[in-house]
Amino acid sequence: MxxxxxEKEASIREKALAIISEEGxxxxxxxxxxxxxxxxxxxxxxxxxxxxxxxxxxxVDEVLSSxxxxxxxxxxxxxxxxxxxxxxxxxxxxxxxxxxxAFALMQYGRSSPLLNRAFRERNIEEGMFFRPVHKWxxxxxxxxxxxxxxxxxxxxxxxxxxxxxxxxxFEHPAVITEDLFRxxxxxxxxxxxx
Amino acid sequence: MxxxxxEKEASIREKALAIISEEGxxxxxxxxxxxxxxxxxxxxxxxxxxxxxxxxxxxVDEVLSSxxxxxxxxxxxxxxxxxxxxxxxxxxxxxxxxxxxAFALMQYGRSSPLLNRAFRERNIEEGMFFRPVHKWxxxxxxxxxxxxxxxxxxxxxxxxxxxxxxxxxFEHPAVITEDLFRxxxxxxxxxxxx
DNA sequence: CAAATATAAGTAAACGTTTATTTACTTACA
DNA sequence: TGTAAGTAAATAAACGTTTACTTATATTTG
Numbered sequence: 001m002x003x004x005x006x007e008k009e010a011s012i013r014e015k016a017l018a019i020i021s022e023e024g025x026x027x028x029x030x031x032x033x034x035x036x037x038x039x040x041x042x043x044x045x046x047x048x049x050x051x052x053x054x055x056x057x058x059x060v061d062e063v064l065s066s067x068x069x070x071x072x073x074x075x076x077x078x079x080x081x082x083x084x085x086x087x088x089x090x091x092x093x094x095x096x097x098x099x100x101x102a103f104a105l106m107q108y109g110r111s112s113p114l115l116n117r118a119f120r121e122r123n124i125e126e127g128m129f130f131r132p133v134h135k136w137x138x139x140x141x142x143x144x145x146x147x148x149x150x151x152x153x154x155x156x157x158x159x160x161x162x163x164x165x166x167x168x169x170f171e172h173p174a175v176i177t178e179d180l181f182r183x184x185x186x187x188x189x190x191x192x193x194x
Numbered sequence: 195m196x197x198x199x200x201e202k203e204a205s206i207r208e209k210a211l212a213i214i215s216e217e218g219x220x221x222x223x224x225x226x227x228x229x230x231x232x233x234x235x236x237x238x239x240x241x242x243x244x245x246x247x248x249x250x251x252x253x254v255d256e257v258l259s260s261x262x263x264x265x266x267x268x269x270x271x272x273x274x275x276x277x278x279x280x281x282x283x284x285x286x287x288x289x290x291x292x293x294x295x296a297f298a299l300m301q302y303g304r305s306s307p308l309l310n311r312a313f314r315e316r317n318i319e320e321g322m323f324f325r326p327v328h329k330w331x332x333x334x335x336x337x338x339x340x341x342x343x344x345x346x347x348x349x350x351x352x353x354x355x356x357x358x359x360x361x362x363x364f365e366h367p368a369v370i371t372e373d374l375f376r377x378x379x380x381x382x383x384x385x386x387x388x
Numbered sequence: 389c390a391a392a393t394a395t396a397a398g399t400a401a402a403c404g405t406t407t408a409t410t411t412a413c414t415t416a417c418a
Numbered sequence: 419t420g421t422a423a424g425t426a427a428a429t430a431a432a433c434g435t436t437t438a439c440t441t442a443t444a445t446t447t448g
Contacts, residue, residue: 002397002442024307026220030434040399041435051434107305110361111298113218120365150369153378156358164350167304171314175344184347191385196416196423224408234425235409245408 004046011037012044013062016054017101025055025108056118059109063102064122068129070095077136081145082189084136089162089185093178096166103166146192158188198240205231206238207256210248211295219249219302250312253303257296258313262323264289271330275339276383278330283356283379287372290360297360340386352382 015036019028030051034041048054071091079087096103109115128134134151141148165184169176209230213222224245228235242248265285273281290297303309322328328345335342359378363370 001395001444003444004397008398022307024305026306026308029432031432040401042400042437043398045435046397104305111218111301111305112220113216114220147377147381149374149377152362152366152369153359153374156355156362157378157381160354160358161350164354165347168346168350172346175346180343180347183341183343184351187341187351187385189385190387191381191383193384195418195421197418198423202424223406225406234427236411236426237424239409240423 008037008039008043009047012039013058014101016058017062017105020108021101021104025105025112030054052114055114059105059115060118060122063105064109064119065129066099067092067095067102067106072129072132075132075136077132077139079136081140081193084140085158085189085192086185088133088158089181089188092159092162093166093181100170103170107163107167144194146194157192161188202231202233202237203241206233207252208295210252211256211299214302215295215298219299219306224248246308249308253299253309254312254316257299258303258316259323260293260296261286261289261300266323266326269326269330271326271333273330275334275387279352279383279386280379282327282352283375283382286353286356287360287375294364297364301357301361338388340388351386355382 012033016028016033019033019036030041030044034044037044044054048057071088073091075084075087075091096106105115109119123129130151137146137149137151137154140146161184165176165181169181206227210222210227213227213230224235224238228238231238238248242251265282267281267285269278269281269285290300299309303313317323324345331340331343331345331348334340355378359370359375363375
């Protein structure tokens with residue numbers, strides 16, 4: 001039996017992220033992708049049932065999982081508010097500095113119904129990768145360090161500006177410097193603190 | 195000369211927003227739109243050069259302009275930080291509560307390269323609709339009420355969590371209540387204040 | 389230990405469908 | 419009656435996916 005060429009599989013994923021990053025998800029076609037990756041269209045269908053299956057797996061396995069793993073690096077539920085937020089923010093920042101191609105697809109996770117559904121289903125089924133953060137937020141609430149609030153609200157306050165800053169940094173690196181990024185992080189922490 | 199039927203034009207725009215809201219931008223086709231609006235495909239091309247032209251004008255004229263007008267309702271550059279942020283936040287909240295169909299396309303403005311480009315060009319060409327806010331932020335910075343920061347950073351801190359909360363509200367109205375929304379607004383204000 | 393074989397990986401070209409857009413024609417009113 | 423608004427149907431190109439075939443190698447056989 002002919003063994004599968006892992007380089008080709010990787011090339012398909014990489015080129016897909018590149019096309020989405022440069023031309024947008026709406027301009028990614030299977031034929032264009034196959035050409036860019038240097039494979040026949042059929043090769044993509046060996047591993048993936050159809051285009052939706054491919055996009056969902058690219059989004060979940062390649063972008064979400066990878067990011068979620070990175071964001072919790074060094075994070076502990078016993079951290080102070082200050083340290084915890086700084087940890088989550090800088091992990092996110094450095095992750096996307098090194099995985100810029102993943103960022104565009106990450107952002108489509110908000111708008112595209114296909115990816116948004118995948119994101120929500122995953123959050124339920126996987127028992128939520130962010131559980132450590134969830135517990136941490138609950139503990140900080142009980143201790144009176146921050147206000148008690150549901151996770152979606154915490155996520156909106158904490159991660160929405162973070163992702164926006166990263167997007168702005170990619171478009172105007174001179175405006176959104178790492179220094180400014182840190183200042184914004186301080187601003188957030190100050191607001192959360194009771 | 196036969197006069198143009200304004201109801202048809204309105205129907206095209208409304209149905210487009212509805213399809214984008216329910217099925218996503220990637221599932222909006224000109225033929226599907228024409229059918230939904232009860233017109234011939236050709237009718238859309240009377241007013242719009244092509245699909246891109248239609249989407250950009252829908253985004254800019256129907257969603258962005260309309261939102262930008264609403265968000266500044268009652269806003270004044272002489273407001274305190276507290277009053278100003280509350281004004282911007284509640285204007286945004288109520289606008290999207292009454293224009294839910296516009297929200298999905300607004301979010302695509304972040305990810306879709308076509309719309310993102312339109313957004314940025316507009317911000318430059320139109321001399322920025324948000325100029326009052328821009329001036330207000332600068333003044334607050336000079337007065338030492340908030341830290342001096344470039345507009346993109348202020349926008350990320352102020353509007354990104356706001357839009358995220360609204361999206362969450364649409365998906366889980368019981369979790370993100372108007373009350374929680376106000377609490378989050380207070381959190382933001384506290385953070386910004388020096 | 390090499391040659392033969394089985395089989396999944398992979399390709400080029402094609403499939404039918406859908407796409408954006410246009411053509412050729414009709415309609416309604418200033 | 420002139421003219422732009424509007425329609426139904428057609429266009430070519432692009433789409434996702436499949437068909438019919440070839441290739442490479444792990445395993446089996448002589």
